[in-house]
Amino acid sequence: MYFLTFLIKNLTRRKTRSLLTILGVAVAVGTMVTLRGISYGFESSFVESFQHRGTDIVVVAAGQADQLRSDLDEKICEQLQHIPGVKTAWPGLLEMIDITRGTSVSSALIHGWRPNTPLFDDLTLLDGRSLQKGDPHEVLLGTTLASTLNKKVGDTIEMQQEPFRVVGIFRSFNVYENGGVVIALDELQRLMDRKGRVTGFSVVLEPAEDRAGTVERVCKEIETLKDEQGRPYKIMAQESKQYVSGTLYIQLAHGMAWITSAIAAFIGAISMLNTMITSVLERIKEIGILRAMGWRKGRVVRMILGESMLLSIAGGVVGVLGAVLVTRWLATVPEVNGFVRGDVSPVIMMQGFVTALVVALVGGTYPAYRAAHWLPTEALRHE
């Protein structure tokens, strides 16, 4: 008989309890992997959306944690283009907008872009045509949003009590854009009453040998730009990756994922602790027998910790598999699929397993200690 066989026999003695504990760990690990998977997917989608378009630097208003509240003068764009080392720059206006669907309203991100900027090159038109300069009341819909709203090319959507005609349906490499609306920048400025204002700029640099150095220099120059009256703009320029991890939504997503995971892991550890204490208390006499047969304290500790590890590993496997399935499923749910990528990174799966092992250690250590420190004679007398 292997030691492992003995541990498994001990666990299968109370099948329901073992299964419930495995379920507890699975829920903890699954919650963690799902939430962290989503929040990291969220971040990497954003990073990708900049990198894919070659955006090296993102320029937004300084001191504004909420990206959606950044508000800058569109004219800065021309100044950016004149900075040495900058290849091109384009403005963007990002808003959250309500789209009326009969009696209900759903929110979506709306991107205001200048027609003819390279941004449009990344949209694969599935149907219809792209936006043209001077088209009022025309929009492109991301494929996900189009199916959520059940709209086709030629249909009309209503935003801010104004009708807009859907001229094209696109697919982007970026899931958030797939869940959003693209509209001409000046149309969005008019619609939102933000004439000449934008959320920020994407800056593309000329290829340079010392990229990091160039990024740093250009960022400094951007931040010292001044308006016609010689007053400095309150703007912040950051490398795109750094910008993404600093945005409020990313941090919120990480923070929420982290806190919820921590609570789930804590509950998992408590349930493990409860299971293992009960299990040790009902086996006091058996532990006495093992000690009388010459088992060292260390082996009793290994037995109890081994049992909690086995439960945790089973819970970890179930939890990670569950998380992968739930994430895949979430990516197909219309209400959220603009925000969830269907994949979970292996790093986060590993974190899930590590959490399971921590749960085993936290939940198993005290019971193991209790079990090992009974005097053999006392334990044997126990009924």
Added chain:
Amino acid sequence: MSESEPLLAALRVCKVYPDGKVAALVDLSLEIARGDYVAIMGPSGSGKSTLLNLLGALDEPDRGEIRFEGKPLNAYGNLDEFRSRRIGFVFQSFHLLPTLTALENVQIPMFEGPLRAAQRAQKALELLQTVGLSHRLQHLPSRLSVGERQRVAIARALANDPPLLLADEPTGNLDTRTANDVLDLFAALHRDRGMTLVVVTHSDEVALRAERVVRIRDGRIIEDTRLCTPRTPTHEIPIIAHAQGRGPDLV
């Protein structure tokens, strides 16, 4: 260790349990020679189990010391390891693990030994053959008769080839016939393998099978009688010999 050195000795041991008002053992001294077969008798509560626990390193005396082969027990370092290699315990209520088969129960002490899983199973099989249970290998304790359970427990006590077997009322839960089977087994272990046996009992019949009877009352020895001279063991027969049919069968 000299030839005359006792295998096991208690030197003026005292034991008072934390909640006990009276001392369970009072200044008790006892020597047990290698190869001896000792019965310990006495009324209930006289301290027999307490003494056996001290002799088997399951518990420690408050005063005095236990010596094994002339060395105090605490010189052996880890008492668990000492127990696993040198002591086999047999209890009145068998103390088998209910979820393990006979074959698995016998392997429990071997986890502290050098054997690998397959070797453990092989050795357990041989031990169960020795106690005459080769037809009950996969039975759970609940499906064995009480006599069979005690024989599994004896096989388990032999798992690490200890020189010393300590039994606390081993026949207390058995009827006369199965008790005799167990006593025959003890006699064979004593005779063929030269094991030293210490058996706590209330029964005169059990005590008469021993070579020496020690009577205890109120934690003190009141009588120590030798029934016959101990046979000096010639050699220890390894258990393998029985299994391969080279040695005499014990049952």
